[in-house]
Amino acid sequence: MKVRKITWAVTTLLVVGILVLAASPVAAQRKSLEIWHIFTNEHEAAVIERAVERFRADYPDVDVTITVTDNDTYKTKLQVAMAAGTPPDVFNSWGGGWLEAYVDAGMVLPLTEALAKDGWGDIYVPASLELAKFGDDYYAVPLTLAVVVFFYNQQLFDQYGWEPPETWSELLDLVADMRSKGIIPISLANRTKWPGAFYFIYLAHRVGGHEVFLNAYNRVPGYGFDHEAFVRAGELIQELVRAGAFPPGFNGLDHDVGQASALMYSGRAAMHLMGSWFPGQARAEDPEFGQHVGWFPFPRIEGSSADPTEVVAGGDLFSVASTTKHPEEALALLRYITDEQTAADWTRATGRLPAVIGTPIDDPMTADLMAYLENAGYMQLYYDQFLPPELGELHKDTTQAIFGGTMTPLEAARAMEAKAKELLD
Amino acid sequence: MRSAVARRRSAQWMAYAFLLPALAVYLTFVVGPILVSMYYSLFDWSGVSPRATYVGLQNFARLMGDRVFWKAVGNNLELMLLSILTQMPFALALALLITKGLRGMRFFRTAYFVPHMVPTVAIGILWIYIYDPTMGLLNNLLGELGLWRWQRGWLGEEATALYAVVGTMAWQFIPFYMILFQAALVGIPQELYEAASIDGATGTKAFRYITLPLLKGTIRTAVVLSLVGSLKYFDLIYIMTMGGPNHASELMATYMFKTAFNQFRMGYGSAVAVMSFLIAFVVSSTLLYFTQFRRED
Numbered sequence: 001m002k003v004r005k006i007t008w009a010v011t012t013l014l015v016v017g018i019l020v021l022a023a024s025p026v027a028a029q030r031k032s033l034e035i036w037h038i039f040t041n042e043h044e045a046a047v048i049e050r051a052v053e054r055f056r057a058d059y060p061d062v063d064v065t066i067t068v069t070d071n072d073t074y075k076t077k078l079q080v081a082m083a084a085g086t087p088p089d090v091f092n093s094w095g096g097g098w099l100e101a102y103v104d105a106g107m108v109l110p111l112t113e114a115l116a117k118d119g120w121g122d123i124y125v126p127a128s129l130e131l132a133k134f135g136d137d138y139y140a141v142p143l144t145l146a147v148v149v150f151f152y153n154q155q156l157f158d159q160y161g162w163e164p165p166e167t168w169s170e171l172l173d174l175v176a177d178m179r180s181k182g183i184i185p186i187s188l189a190n191r192t193k194w195p196g197a198f199y200f201i202y203l204a205h206r207v208g209g210h211e212v213f214l215n216a217y218n219r220v221p222g223y224g225f226d227h228e229a230f231v232r233a234g235e236l237i238q239e240l241v242r243a244g245a246f247p248p249g250f251n252g253l254d255h256d257v258g259q260a261s262a263l264m265y266s267g268r269a270a271m272h273l274m275g276s277w278f279p280g281q282a283r284a285e286d287p288e289f290g291q292h293v294g295w296f297p298f299p300r301i302e303g304s305s306a307d308p309t310e311v312v313a314g315g316d317l318f319s320v321a322s323t324t325k326h327p328e329e330a331l332a333l334l335r336y337i338t339d340e341q342t343a344a345d346w347t348r349a350t351g352r353l354p355a356v357i358g359t360p361i362d363d364p365m366t367a368d369l370m371a372y373l374e375n376a377g378y379m380q381l382y383y384d385q386f387l388p389p390e391l392g393e394l395h396k397d398t399t400q401a402i403f404g405g406t407m408t409p410l411e412a413a414r415a416m417e418a419k420a421k422e423l424l425d
Numbered sequence: 426m427r428s429a430v431a432r433r434r435s436a437q438w439m440a441y442a443f444l445l446p447a448l449a450v451y452l453t454f455v456v457g458p459i460l461v462s463m464y465y466s467l468f469d470w471s472g473v474s475p476r477a478t479y480v481g482l483q484n485f486a487r488l489m490g491d492r493v494f495w496k497a498v499g500n501n502l503e504l505m506l507l508s509i510l511t512q513m514p515f516a517l518a519l520a521l522l523i524t525k526g527l528r529g530m531r532f533f534r535t536a537y538f539v540p541h542m543v544p545t546v547a548i549g550i551l552w553i554y555i556y557d558p559t560m561g562l563l564n565n566l567l568g569e570l571g572l573w574r575w576q577r578g579w580l581g582e583e584a585t586a587l588y589a590v591v592g593t594m595a596w597q598f599i600p601f602y603m604i605l606f607q608a609a610l611v612g613i614p615q616e617l618y619e620a621a622s623i624d625g626a627t628g629t630k631a632f633r634y635i636t637l638p639l640l641k642g643t644i645r646t647a648v649v650l651s652l653v654g655s656l657k658y659f660d661l662i663y664i665m666t667m668g669g670p671n672h673a674s675e676l677m678a679t680y681m682f683k684t685a686f687n688q689f690r691m692g693y694g695s696a697v698a699v700m701s702f703l704i705a706f707v708v709s710s711t712l713l714y715f716t717q718f719r720r721e722d
Binding site (some may be wrong): 074076079082083100101104105106107180184188191192193247248249250251252254257259262263268334388389390393397400401404406407 | 427471472473474475476550553554556557558559560576577579580581582583586665666667669670671672683684687688689690691
């Protein structure tokens with residue numbers, strides 16, 4: 001019986017203790033903000049940390065918690081938090097259909113008014129704000145931009161006397177020559193599907209221009225995702241696959257564990273179609289290789305009337321959740337992590353492109369890429385981010401199947417159009 | 426003085442009271458979500474939007490005609506069969522070896538068990554590198570042996586992706602079943618073998634007439650574990666192939682994850698979850714029914 005009495009006493013004590021703790025007023029008046037981002041790279045995370053540090057100095061009454069999550073995990077994690085109605089105050093986003101799903105759900109704070117005040121909105125490259133414009137409102141501001149181009153191993157090119165190709169047929173000739181030298185022409189790890197999707201987007205735009213895609217998306221009569229430009233893009237992909245441009249088993253290689261970049265670093269592959277974050281990543285992961293990276297634009301297609309300066313691009317943006325308890329502070333934090341000072345710090349530390357106009361860029365290749373992006377005839381956001389998620393996923397699935405030869409370009413285009421009819425009409 | 430009956434009754438209540446927390450956890454995190462998924466599966470809902478449209482059984486009607494889902498069901502069944510066929514015999518063979526009492530067996534037992542102690546994600550990434558078509562261990566080994574023709578993009582080809590992961594799964598799970606069988610083997614009294622050897626039954630005969638019958642219960646348990654595990658399998662497929670390429674290695678669980686989280690179709694994803702639950706439930710309860718039936722005779 002004694003044991004029992006002790007048990008009861010302990011239990012009662014614990015329960016009372018918990019109740020007292022729960023009822024006591026929370027350590028008064030401090031505000032807290034939570035920010036989630038995906039920059040797992042230490043240089044990148046440090047830039048955000050420094051920006052938040054500046055914010056903390058100016059807002060001593062606000063506690064800021066930073067949570068860093070890897071890209072794919074982040075998307076799931078955020079979705080669960082959103083569904084539970086408790087998203088972080090400030091969060092990483094990419095614009096496009098992905099963000100629009102949350103905007104439609106009323107979970108994202110419109111920034112239009114704040115951007116109009118004292119010229120905040122004017123500091124960014126205009127096209128980058130458009131990534132997150134739905135209706136008449138803006139829902140995110142950009143930290144960084146990325147443009148997709150071909151990167152290449154300059155040492156290999158010098159050794160064999162190769163020149164960056166300007167047209168599709170020059171690319172095919174180059175591929176054939178590289179094959180004959182035992183070099184894998186283009187590195188590609190397509191398990192995650194988006195690296196292969198770059199080819200589809202570029203080719204569709206080199207064949208038909210961006211109007212074809214926009215008109216298909218806006219359901220303009222006479223256009224659709226089964227338009228001949230999309231079919232042709234698929235055919236050209238298969239032409240490249242048949243030419244042996246890619247490493248064996250590329251559809252099963254994992255980009256996220258570095259199977260594509262490893263081929264580049266080791267000199268087994270010569271070219272890599274990737275976002276402009278690649279050189280910075282290469283310098284961090286393999287400094288020796290990082291010094292010999294060159295780039296060239298996606299080749300134009302002979303006989304096509306489409307503007308060959310259109311680019312595939314995207315950016316990392318930040319949004320504020322509409323559920324935030326401290327909108328004023330959250331907006332201020334948003335500004336600190338995307339302002340001129342952060343942009344300059346970001347570019348210096350990571351070699352990635354800034355989204356703020358006039359940011360000083362020391363590195364010549366970064367400056368080159370920035371100029372290329374600024375002079376682009378049109379900036380096309382990655383389809384999978386632009387389109388509603390379900391259609392975006394199908395676009396990646398079908399493109400991977402085109403690469404693998406298990407779907408004909410026409411079948412893929414028809415599947416896309418059928419889904420588009422269902423979702424967009 | 427209280428009667429013995431009253432004391433026993435109070436002890437019973439105490440036992441129930443101690444069961445309550447576990448029950449609450451079970452109801453909240455297992456039964457609850459299953460019921461909620463069933464409810465969600467009746468809606469067209471993105472998972473984040475406040476708008477959810479009631480659509481009745483439409484999601485299920487759609488599921489019936491969803492080629493990818495049926496492909497996934499087929500893959501799950503194939504995975505189930507292959508897991509049992511690859512893991513059980515190997516595990517049993519290894520268990521027999523390590524119970525032979527040969528010198529240094531302690532080392533082998535530990536070494537063989539190591540794969541099961543490595544986290545699944547690490548195993549997945551390790552094997553991604555082993556299967557790497559250009560720089561991977563497997564293809565290079567085949568090359569050294571002169572078997573160029575056998576080289577493949579193991580995870581990247583629709584014909585081999587699922588089997589490549591089955592191989593990795595075997596590597597991960599054989600040690601577990603090996604330990605299970607070893608424990609059962611140790612429990613078989615030596616006298617039986619001695620008696621049998623007097624009667625002239627040694628080697629394979631002893632195995633056939635003593636070891637195997639006495640292992641029946643353990644084998645049955647192992648098969649049930651493997652079967653249920655295969656029906657709800659997710660991790661290595663998600664890590665190594667993401668169900669690809671082109672759904673060649675898609676499983677019910679990975680498809681559910683993709684529809685609910687990547688495509689923002691929580692309603693449809695819930696329908697996939699409910700169907701997978703029903704399929705797993707029917708298959709495993711059928712099996713349990715038959716194994717119980719056997720135990721009685």
